[in-house]
Amino acid sequence: MTTHYSIDHLPGRTLAVDGQEYLFFSGTSYLGMAQNPVFQSLLQDGMMRYGTVFGSSRNGNLQLRIYEEAEQKLAAFARAEAALTLSSGMLAGQAVVNWLKEQGFGFLYGPNAHPAIWQEPTQRLPALSFDAWTRQLPDLVAAAPTPTVVIALNSLDALCSVAYSFSWVNQLPENQSVILLIDDSHGLGIIGPAGSGIGSQIPQRANVRLIVTASLAKAMGLPGGVILADPATLNAIRQTAFFGACSPIPPAYLYAFGQAQDLYRAAFSQLKTNIRQFENRVGDSGLFQHIPDYPVFYTEQDRLYSSLLTKQILIYSFAYPTPADKPNTRIVISALHRPEDIERLGDYLYEESS
Template identity: 75%
Template structure:
């Protein structure tokens, strides 16, 4: 069991543990936006105009234009028809799930589907691999007792760094209404063209409605969540009491986002360069399981955590999503890392080159 450290600063490329500086290869701030000085300067500008929080309903009798401006920009970035922001990724998933549940749709869950898109606090998810599950999916859909089926999956498996193919969408029955609900929390900002997310990888079918949800607190570096779908779907979700009763994400962040195109582009390029530098050190080693050009490197060797920590390198290693799960040990690269950081990590793992 790994030790739980309590610290008083936000990690970036390093972390202070009991007065000792360690390289930090953990967390989910893949683009380093939370520690990006240029983004923080824009955020201060935004707070000057909008304050620190907006506690009113988005459906109130006065509304801030910045939400529509940012949602249009997010939709364009993610190659979606429209976007709707909420205060967290968990709320994004639950806003969609509650709207679908109210219509008595049947749900089919993929392996390791994120709790944000669960119907209830405890679910029994499929235990086979994603590919094996996908091969069974057309039969599962055909055998469903409800006419409209919701298929709820993750965009990628970020816990174990496993890529998912969505070619199985072509094999789904064409005589049923299907909603494909995809949690892209660990893909938005880091996969797809320019970090645009999973949208371009999912085939379009006339009877399959696509809804993508994501946390904005990962790569995008903002306290909020987003739903991508067609305008009709998002308008229906917006009319629910679930959405209307929720406070929105702080508008200052969306102000900063609308002015940070170059910041995100540059951070994505740095992240990609860092990933590829570490991929070159990893080579064909069987120590890690890894999606090419993805910042997560999973290992079954949990002892790697203590070994690296002894050499002042902190990596991700704890039980997730529940305390009773097996520890998940992985190295996470971010855009803040310098080339020498990557080389130091490689030296500790494989020896000096």
């Protein structure tokens, strides 16, 4: 059974529990920006310039240039046409969904699609494997009752560390307009060329429009969300009451992001080094399901949580997304981990698998 802890500090590669230090292999701060001292310094500079929050609508009569400047850099980072930021990934997803619903488009949902892109609080999702679902998609799209159909799904399965192929996009009917709405919260910053995310992996079709949403609070270390799409789509979303009524992401964080491009590149490189070190240690243990070069290592052996806890190593293990769901147990590598941290974890896992 998972033990829940309450602490008064942000964990990095370690955390303190009841006066004892534990290695921390959990969370979603994959690039370690939340605990990066250089990034924290840039954030302090941003707060001196922009304060702690911009209490205004982005559509107000006073505009801060930092939003457009940062969005241009986010679009370049993600290799997208354009970007629009909001105060959370959930809000980014819902801003898109609400705009699409207003158009009267039909929706098809992928298995385990993130709640950020749900239409309803209790959205029904296919009880199929991803591969089985994609085999049905051409027929489902062809039978759609609306001239445009939205296919809403995740970029990958971060819970169980399973990659998704998007080759099925090439099999979609040519006479049907399709919008691919992809939540890339667990991909942006760590998958794709230089961490650019899922966009470059999607086949381009004349009848398929791509909209990517993502939380920036994971790999990117920013308390906000982003929509990546073509400028016309983003301009239309920006004109909605839903967007106009939203408070924006604090500008100090976008300032820090703009100044930290070299920092992100270095953290991405370090993360890949750490992942490969751990892959080499556990590659043939049979304990984990894992996407190559991805920081999440999923296991069905829930006992690893309590076993590693006795070694003062805390990993991810709790019911998700609701308390009624089965516990999800996984090890998460970050850019903050040191080689000796990974070796220590690997030694204990070797004992477990022997």
